[in-house]
Amino acid sequence: MSALVLAEHHDGKLGDATLATVTAAAALGGPVHVLVAGDGAEAQAVADAAARVAGVEQVLLASDAAYSAQLAENVAPLIAGLMNGYDAFLAPATTTGKNIAPRVAALLDVMQLSDILSVEGPKTFTRPIYAGNAIATVESGDAKLVLTVRGTAFEKASAEGGSASVESVAGTGDAGLSSFVGLDAVKSDRPELTSAKIVVSGGRALKDAETFEAVITPLADKLGAAIGASRAAVDAGYMPNDYQVGQTGKIVAPDLYIAVGISGAIQHLAGMKDSKIIVAINKDEDAPIFQVADYGLVADLYNAVPELTGKL
Template sequence: MGKVLLWVEHDGAAIKDATLSAVTAAGQLGDVVALVAGEGVDGVAQAAAQIAGVAAVLKADDAAYAHALAENVAPLVAGLMADHDAFVAPATTTGKNVAPRVAALLDVAQVSDILSVEGPKTFTRPIYAGNAIATVESSDAKLVVTVRATAFAKAEASGGSASVDAVSGAGDAGLSSFVGAEIAKSERPELTSAKIIVSGGRALKDAETFVATITPLADKLGAAIGASRAAVDAGYVPNDYQVGQTGKIVAPQVYVAVGISGAIQHLAGMKDSKTIIAINKDEDAPIFQVADVGLVADLFTAVPELVGKL
């Protein structure tokens, strides 16, 4: 068992759920040392120290790491890897931005999107949009691994009592700068951690119809809202709603697919959901092959009727 450096994803105040799943995966490889990088992150470091399974916390507090710019964070991680055997990050947008740069700096092959840890350097990961599972073994001296959060149980956020030590890196690499962020504010649960998701597809015609049809159902169910790539590309909803191979990978208790045909790329992002409910007027739509409950009906009649009955 070696030492595993874990990238803690946070928003400056709270730790993201995907990190807790990554802790579980990292714990199967060795002692977990959590790295909290950012500006003014004392609170986050203390929260990371409370996570069950975390042996130690390293805090890199520097303005250069404030927005998790991969160009600045990767050299910090690569420097710390002299004392660690593996680097583990959740396979989120940020994790997938940082980890490959770390792998390149270390000159190793990254193992991406793992589903399980089979041995000290052996993992399973999805290929062909999740239609096959590959078992891969790394022959590199140092491991760089990203973790599919939906495949691992979340570590308990409390119960740990790790020490917190300050570390420093090279700071600003001068390669990129943070310009701004347009963050969609929502009272709804975050898509990747929601227990119920209602997703809409191309059949919803336009942005107004999407909102008018999907929102009442999501409100009744207390659900997050998702969308197929076709709906996002057509401009019905913002990019961060997208579920699928090129969007977010989700595995809620209940996934409701409304007017989604079920292209292989969409199925790759949601087929691990516990219960899948599909509403589509095309009885031959591929979505029905993975659905636990299927309703062949016009969604513009069925959804309002369903909302009325809830």
């Protein structure tokens, strides 16, 4: 079953989520091609990187000013036009992928299968339901597959070792339905939240943005960790939306996840319960977070976290 994978990229760099999506595409059993939609030298750099990914047979490069911001209204028609040569389209279950894939499915008049966790057969997959509390096995009856892939559920394909060819494809241009105004992105030297091996997250119990910074940042610095936050903390303005972990935020599965002052609402657990080791610090011994934690510390975070930081 031939598969077309959408390359997730930023600032001329191929996103890690693409590597996991390539692994999922390879599990379908057919050739794997990667589409890079962008503009100029940055798009070419991403295409060259995608060509080196193990398991990729060909890279399609659509370089056009209309794709410089990867607007879904422009990229989706491009993908739909290419799908005559493919059985399946796969995109990472990221903000970009979730924006583009439904439009592709609509243009192809098929049902999208979202957030797949495994490939059980040519058209059979597992995916989470009920905020991840149950796993459903679903089978598609459509001629074409449109899938979004949960990156934490698949091993990342090796970024080196491939030798795919890069072929330029004609774009469909600007659909005229949307325009790029600007990007207000959070700049950080820390690891990317979705690919970090260690994540330290804070919750609403941290009171305000200044307290969050004073308590969480030193611990994260000592561990070389990414910083996350619960939805309640983000809604309260402690941290920007980019830091939210949970069903409506980012899905993470690091080697170590430290939850500080997070009660453990279902929405948050859905985004981090696949972490290899979960450490919870909360003064409420009945907090739901302790039900999924490998190590739980019932203590006042304002005493426990600085003490922990000081001993590292």
